[in-house]
Amino acid sequence: MPNPVTPPRLILAPMEGLADDILRDVLTGAGGYDWCVTEFVRVSATVLPHSAFTRISPELNRDSRTRAGTPVRVQLLGGDPALLADNAAQVAQLRPAGIDLNFGCPTPLINRNRGGAALLDDPELLHRIALAVRQAVPAYIPVTAKMRLGIHDAGLAIECAQALEAGGAEELVVHGRTREDGYRPPARWDWIGRVRESVRVPVIANGEVWSVADYHAMRAETGCTDVMLGRGAVADPLLAGRIRSGAGEGADDWPQIAGMILDFWSQVQRKVLPRQAPGRLKQWLGLMRRIHPEAERLFVEVRESRHADEVTPVLMRRLAAAGGCA
Structure with missing residues (x-):
């Protein structure tokens, strides 16, 4: 008997300064999302108290779910493997739906302090971070990572993805731009496909999906089953539902x-x-x-x-x- 086909998943992206707990609640309330990710919690000097995590993710007080029941994963950002591991162990006590590692933020302030996408020039460090966090977190809590293609170019994209996989990241979200690309179109979907082919863990495609047509085009070009929606989901609050139903924009929306x-x-x-x-x-x-x-x-x-x-x-x-x- 053939194995059942796993249905495609839709994930709501972490969007710093935009998709806080309120917008997560409203967007997931419209349906269509399998899980979502918080804005990042910055880890820079110490082990944070539980309140630092519940402030970013009040959903931790509700079984790590939005009001609609969508699981919420907490995202950590930093560059110190031991400190990230200690903070991951701390947030794990609150039983999040998952812990995600941020290697995608292009913000200059964050990057100057060796966080986010600035780490993409050091695959070995990415490996040590993923390994330390995975070892610090109970096995039932998924550990995932979100990355861009690189800093100036995509020359280390595959090496970075493989380093995160080897460190224990169970899934990778790949945003099809470099740090220097910022959010300028187009996203390099072909490179997401190359990363997907280089690892065994699931790769979730991200970048420049504004419509149902974009969604299908991205999946076709990347070969990815799963897609993370970011600004397109904010611009069209019903986009996930449209993708699920196959419907276009309607006059009664x-x-x-x-x-x-x-x-x-x-x-x-x-x-x-x-x-x-x-x-x-x-x-x-x-x-x-x-x-x-x-x-x-x-x-x-x-x-x-x-x-x-x-x-x-x-x-x-x-x-x-x-x-x-x-």
Whole structure:
């Protein structure tokens, strides 16, 4: 009897300064994701208290799941194998759905301090980090890693992937850009395919999926079964569901998205100060308007708002009328 085919998985990417616990909650609430990853917890000098991890991932207090039940993996960033291992052991006490290692952040400040993508010039160090963390964490907790193709070029991409695999990383997410590429298109999907062919562990493809068509094109070019969605999932909050159903963008999508925005706004107001809240909404709408004309119109209307009290009446007028509910 043939083995059953493993269905493709969709993972929501860690997006520093964007996909916090609120946006993770709202996006996974729309369905379609197998798991998601937190923003990184920076490990630089000491073993962090449990509160440092639960601040980034409040889901740890709920069996490491979003409100919709989507598992959440905690991402660690740093360059010291022993310190990362000690912090991984610390967060493991909170029983996360998994621990992910960040070798992809291109931010200059992080890279100047030998974190994120800056480590991609040292495959041996990547191996030692993965090995130390894997040995420090109980076997039932998955340890994974997210990497870019390199710093200036992809010359060490395969060596880095193989080093992480040899260290014990059970899966690799490969973002198809170098550090120097930043987020400029295109993503180098062909290189993701080369990395996939060089290792035995599953490789999850990441980079420049904005639509259902992009998703299928990426899978065809990389040969990867699984895909991680990043900014495309923020721009189109229903993208994972569209991929699952095979449906395109529909005329009746906006009422569901309107409800998601109102849910997001309600949660943001409980988390941040009234003068900080509009910025959070504008950040999301700024990406969403790439896909949805209604988001563009809403962004224009709230663009000059500086206080939550200015935003709420606009949302209630525009989104409640669209069928959303708080």
